[in-house]
Amino acid sequence: MKGDMYIARSPDKETADKAECGGAVTALLKFALESKKVEAVVAVKARDGNRYDGVAVVITDPKDLIETAGSLHCASPNIARFLKEYLDGAFNSKIAVVAKPCDAKAIIELAKRNQIKLDNLLIIGLNCTGTLPSAKAKSLFKEQFEVEPADVVGEDIEGNELIIRLKDGSEKKKDLAELEEKGYGRRENCRRCETNIPVMADIACGKWGTTDKDSTFIELCSDKGADFFEAAIEGGAIKVDQPSGNAVESRKKKDQAAVESAQKWQEKDFATLEEMSAEEKFSYWSEQFSHCIKCYGCRDACPICYCEVCFLEAERGFIPPGEVPPHMLFPMVRITHVMDSCVNCGQCQDACAMDIPISRLIFMLSKKIGAIFKHEPGMDVTALPPLRTVTDQELGQEGVEVTF
Ligand SMILES: Cc1cc2nc3c(=O)[nH]c(=O)nc-3n(C[C@H](O)[C@H](O)[C@H](O)COP(=O)(O)OP(=O)(O)OC[C@H]3O[C@@H](n4cnc5c(N)ncnc54)[C@H](O)[C@@H]3O)c2cc1C
Ligand code: SF4
Ligand code: SF4
Ligand code: SF4
Structure with a gap:
């Protein structure tokens, strides 16, 4: 049972x-x-x-x-x-x-x-407890483990160690946290996955x-x-x-140990962003998105995005067409459409041709919204996304406008 x-x-x-x-x-x-x-x-x-x-x-x-x-x-x-x-x-x-x-x-x-x-x-x-980005994994094996990627037949994450198994039956291990400090190791979203x-x-x-x-x-x-x-x-x-x-x-x-490790990574990933003033945040993200080439990779990879005709398409008349980088409304629309439901899968960031840390931003917002509405995306099919769900109590409040 x-x-x-x-x-x-x-x-x-x-x-x-x-x-x-x-x-x-x-x-x-x-x-x-x-x-x-x-x-x-x-x-x-x-x-x-x-x-x-x-x-x-x-x-x-x-x-x-x-x-x-x-x-x-x-x-x-x-x-x-x-x-x-x-x-x-x-x-x-x-x-x-x-x-x-x-x-x-x-x-x-x-x-x-x-x-x-x-x-x-x-x-x-x-x-x-994590997947390694494919191309970087090859550099990791070559540069840190000093083995040919083609000789690796298996990997494992056990506690704080990354263990690799080689064709000849031998094993090599290294401290995962140290590798990750050096920029190798798991995908960024995996490090903070709880x-x-x-x-x-x-x-x-x-x-x-x-x-x-x-x-x-x-x-x-x-x-x-x-x-x-x-x-x-x-x-x-x-x-x-x-x-x-x-x-x-x-x-x-x-x-429990994996959850604690993920929470430490979250603190680290979000700390610099949290410490910024509103102006600094705006300038940081404006700079990040100034690299956007409007390839739509993040949208097409995101399992939460599903609209038949997306708001980001020129035909919807929302985003000025023909501009690269696109108007700031482009990332803003994408972020607001998924930030109450992001599951931190990292697919958007993996797909981003310009290495913009989109998953970090959207997941951070998702955690904040989740804390307010006591909602954790992906856990319960009956728990609807909070930004689309309005309680009777909220609807009954005067002076609150709710548009769908
Ligand atoms: C990336 C990864 C990380 C893991 N980390 C842990 C861990 O930290 N702790 C833990 O207890 N167990 C972990 N596991 C599970 C564990 O490795 C075994 O898969 C599990 O015990 C089942 O073993 P099995 O012999 O029955 O699986 P098998 O009979 O070997 O079947 C494995 C199944 O996994 C699927 N698979 C392989 N790679 C992937 C992938 N990247 N994404 C999705 N599916 C895949 C295969 O298609 C296959 O159907 C991890 C598995 C994966 C894929
Ligand atoms: S984000 Fe996905 S791949 Fe990464 S650790 Fe969590 S479950 Fe594994
Ligand atoms: S990390 Fe969040 S926003 Fe990015 S693809 Fe996954 S669910 Fe979508
Ligand atoms: S994947 Fe990156 S470059 Fe492409 S549209 Fe999204 S943010 Fe812009």
Whole structure:
């Protein structure tokens, strides 16, 4: 039932060997297809075997799932956007999807906007404490670990260390905080990410709480996830044990440590901005956005942006056409349209050709709004975005104008 926890692994040796932590996730995806509970699976695989180029793929033949087993730490494909754009938001088929917490949160936000049909989705969540930007990861491996990127076959973040595994079976580790001080390490949004266990998914899977490399800790987070997982046990698709009290405690402690680390990064990221006067802030952001080339990359990548005809298009008559950098209304419109729902996925900043720290700004505003309205984007599909939700009490106040 919902809330139950397990230690799980695949009964199939080939899957367990190729997988990251015993292959429970691949086994569940396989069961979902074979039992016809879903018509397709969305997972991530290394394109042409290149682990620095992880892409979302649609799989319908259970035999092909083996290609997706394993964790790619240098890839952050935009899974929510992929589901919405290329799979009609799961309105026409039942789909199982793997999702890191930011992917799962973006899926929830899209479902709130009726862009994804949650009833048709089975979200298999993966715990996560960070992904590395692909190009920078190669420089990191070359310059700091002094290894050829092609020789790296696996990465892991464990406590404060980044560990890499090499072709010859050896491992190298370095202090993650030190690497990040030098400008290497995780994507900026990952450093400040406080959602490391995807409890908004149907099932949350991760290595925390396990004592070996061959099993995964599972938490059943919804009734749908629990029914599915129990059917997989009954069908012999997965082997399970009960986690010990120590295992549950250890997972909790690792999560708490990751949250504390993220909060420190948030303080650091936001401190300089917070200390500025209003004029200084305006001048700082005006300078940043003076580099904008109006490529629309940030909008097109953002899983929260979904309007059919965007306000930023010239035909809406809002933003003066033909200007680069665009009028300040351009970033202002984008920011105000998503700042109550930003899930800190960092896709906008990754897409920005001019390295403008947009995700930092929007997430900072999102945290402020969240604190006022007691709202955390991506956690609960029934919690509507605060800037579009007006309580009866607010509507009843005199002298307050509310326009929709
Ligand atoms: C980037 C990343 C960071 C992680 N960090 C932690 C952590 O800090 N703590 C923790 O407890 N667990 C973490 N995990 C989860 C852990 O590594 C295992 O994925 C989990 O225990 C399941 O193991 P498995 O053998 O059952 O998975 P497998 O059977 O190997 O299946 C792994 C699944 O992950 C998908 N996948 C691989 N890379 C990505 C990606 N970049 N984005 C989305 N999906 C992907 C694959 O498509 C596959 O379906 C992380 C996973 C990833 C992908
Ligand atoms: S934002 Fe969070 S969930 Fe997403 S990749 Fe980074 S650490 Fe993982
Ligand atoms: S604004 Fe950026 S960080 Fe926030 S949800 Fe959109 S793409 Fe993700
Ligand atoms: S991605 Fe960057 S350069 Fe492109 S429109 Fe957005 S802010 Fe401007």
